[in-house]
Amino acid sequence: MTADHTGTAPALDSSGIRLYDQADELRAAAPATRVSLPSGLTAWSVTRGSIAKRLLTDPRVSRNPRRHWPGFTEAGQPGWMTPWTPASMLNADGEDHTRLRKLISRAFSPRRLEALRPAITDITTALLDGLDRQPPGDLTDLRTAYSYRIPITVICDLMGVPLAERPRMQRVMDGAMDTGAAPEDAAANSAEMIKALRDHITYKKTRPGPDMATQLLHIHEEDGDRLSDAELLATFILLVGAGSETTVSLLDHTTVSLLSSPQQLAAVRSNPALWDDAIEESLRLNPPIMHMPMRYAAEDIDLDGVTIRRGDLILIAFGAHGRDPAIHHNREAFQLDRQDKSHLAFGFGAHYCMGAPLARLEAAVALPALFDRYPNLTLAAAPDDLPRVASFIGNDYASVPVYLHGR
Ligand code: HEM
Incomplete structure (x- = not known):
């Protein structure tokens, strides 16, 4: 465990309410600032866009x-960190990272992804048809009924997860985001997450299919040096987790931003080519991942007067770049015609998100379909009043109440 050398490190907020305000405070304070995390961990928070990219x-x-x-042991870390340390590509450097990333890079090629478009369209159409059956005038939680369902269905289809197991996967992946959970609940959720994915490996051994899980299992069975037992499990956890929790937020935030900016909504309605701008502007303004734990200093690092010691934990605030006043003017406005929509929502460098094109594709199918089906879609609460997911990892609303046909 890393000690807090100053004894004054502020706690990173887990309510989901102060994500941007706290990032502003930390950014103004120093290039890297000590923050305390659940279970007594301390890390360096990096909120300035330029420093984040450098690191x-x-x-x-x-x-x-x-x-x-130095504090890591396979069984000894706090439960909330368990989902963020398995031996996947995300937690590997150099040659190991390249080897693990290569194993699935073909599945995310532009051609393979484009081939998924009809399936994503079918999923969204079926969900919208289901929404059509609701009594007109009823309040609908769009997150539960739509945004949540699309990414989890896509990734579970890709990974061959049977329908009956999906609620369990959903529950454990939700739990991985909950940094406000009591330590014993976080540990129990992490144990259940590992069990759920181990069960899926066992299931796929007897029921192979045309899915990514079966391909990974074959690679592991043919050559354990290419993909060890621990790496197989870790890759399953990474793909199901990354594929489900994140894109939900992209759909939620883009919907809420458009519904609360009538001019921007009118612009995208009159020119569907602007959907890509809406998605990028949403990623800049409301990135689905605020922090993705964790990085570790392999040597002492001098950062413009701040010294990060070897072995210290480093937490990059991916979500802070899009609102960095040194980078973006009028940073809190949602503007489709903004010239510079640069963000770090998908990371930067070697670990740049593999699923970014898939997330963008899901959004590019699901959002126009929703707004076309419900031209009078209306938010039932002001955006500031919407409940938040309790996390400093994910950045999302806990629910998005709407009237499908207007008030
Ligand atoms: C809007 C949706 C998404 C966001 C905001 C997002 C965000 C990120 C971020 C910030 C990273 C970099 C982590 C780091 O450097 O520490 C990352 C990595 C990754 N993401 Fe995503 N992600 C999204 C969707 C997806 C999807 C749909 C998948 C695929 C199933 C996916 C798979 C991955 C993988 C495999 C990595 C690890 C890459 C590596 O370590 O080389 N992501 N993601």
Whole structure:
């Protein structure tokens, strides 16, 4: 565990309410600032866009806890960190990272992804048909009934997860985001998450199919050096987790931003080519991932007067870049015609999100379909009043109440 050298590190807020305000405070304070995390961990928070990009490509910054976190033991870490340390590509550097990333990169090629478009369209159409059957005038939670269902269905289809197991996957992946959970609940959820994915591996051994899980299992069975037992499990956890929780937020935030900006909504309605701008502007303004734990200093790093010591934890605030006043003017406005929509929502450098094109594709199918089906879609509460997911990892609303046909 890393000690807090100053004894004054502020706690990183887990309510989901102060994500942007706290990022502003930390950004103004220093290039890297000590923050305390659940279960007594302390990390360096990095909120300035330029510094984040520098560290994301600095070879002295590792993603491998096994090599560079002195406090790491396979069984001894706090439960909330367990989902963020399995031996997947996300937690590997150098050659190991390249080897693990290569195993699934073909599945995310532009051609393979484009082939998924009809299936994503079918999923959204079926969900919208289901919404049509609701009594007109009823309040609908769009997150539960629509945004949540699309990414989880797509990734579970890709990974061959049977229908009966999907609620369990959903529950454990929700739990992985909950940084406000009591330590014993976080530990129980992490144990259940590992069990759920182990059960899925066992299931796929007897029921192979035309899915990514079966392909990964074959690679592991043919050559354990290419994909070890631990790496197989970790890759399953990474894909199901990354594929489900994140895109939900992209759909929620883009919908809420458009419904609360009539001019921007009118612009995208009159020119569907602007959907890509709406999605990128949403990723800049409301990135689905605020932090994705964790990085580790492999050597001492001097950062414009702040010294990060070897073995210290580093938490990059991916979600802070899009609102960095040194980068974006009028940063809190949602503007489709903004010239510079740059963001770090999908990361930067070697670990740049593999699923970014899939997330963008899901959004590009699901959002126009929703707004076309319900031209009078209306938010039932002011955006500031919507409940938030309790997390400093994910950045999402806990529900998005709407009237499908207007008030
Ligand atoms: C809007 C949706 C998404 C967001 C905001 C997002 C965000 C991110 C971020 C910030 C990283 C970099 C982590 C780091 O450097 O520490 C990442 C990595 C990753 N993401 Fe995503 N992600 C999204 C959707 C997806 C989807 C749909 C998948 C696929 C199933 C996916 C798979 C991955 C994988 C495999 C990595 C690890 C890449 C590596 O370590 O080389 N993501 N994601």
